[in-house]
Amino acid sequence: MSQLRLGDTAPDFEQESSAGPIRFHEYLGNSWGVLFSHPADFTPVCTTELGYTAKLADEFAKRNVKVLALSVDGADSHTKWIEDINDTQSTTVNFPILADKDRKVSELYDMIHPNASATATVRSVFIVDPNKKVRLTITYPASTGRNFNEILRVIDSLQLTDSHSVATPVNWEDGDDVIIVPSLQDEAVIKEKFPKGYKAVRPYLRITPQPNK
8 A cells, every 4th residue: 555645534444452353443433543553562662652652641531532552463462561561661551552463454554664674563653633534644763762742742733723723833832832824814813813912023924822722
């Protein structure tokens, strides 16, 4: 399959997991989703990533996000690995890990890069919105753990910019000033949407306080 691009519909699938069979679109329901892959069970970087993700359960929940991990090992292996994750990372894994032994999901989402590894999945991340559209893709090398604070930051940006006529500038964090989108030119509409006003650094660069979500 060709590489998924932003705005594409995230392919649906049914696959076994550490929590039983998962049908992806049904699992997400009306929630946002983060699907992220791991090279293998019982690997050190993945163990830290899954542990940290579990600790972010409340952060994902308040953003209406469901998390789904993937590894090419089987469900029995996942169950044993989860025990290790819980023990070494002082947490409780509270989301399913897909058991993609047949590589069905890995191939559907182009998670195996032969020049990196012929059999293991790379560290791919897909953020999917409630309409099942792919909104972000990131691929990391196997040796580099992901920054899940960045993933939360992007979700905050996507959810804010979906509901307001703004974009988020470099290094933006929730609560920082935002940018009024260039396509919005009607001053009456701007005044209504942004009652706190704005600063026009340039005609195309208008800074305003973040609207309430």
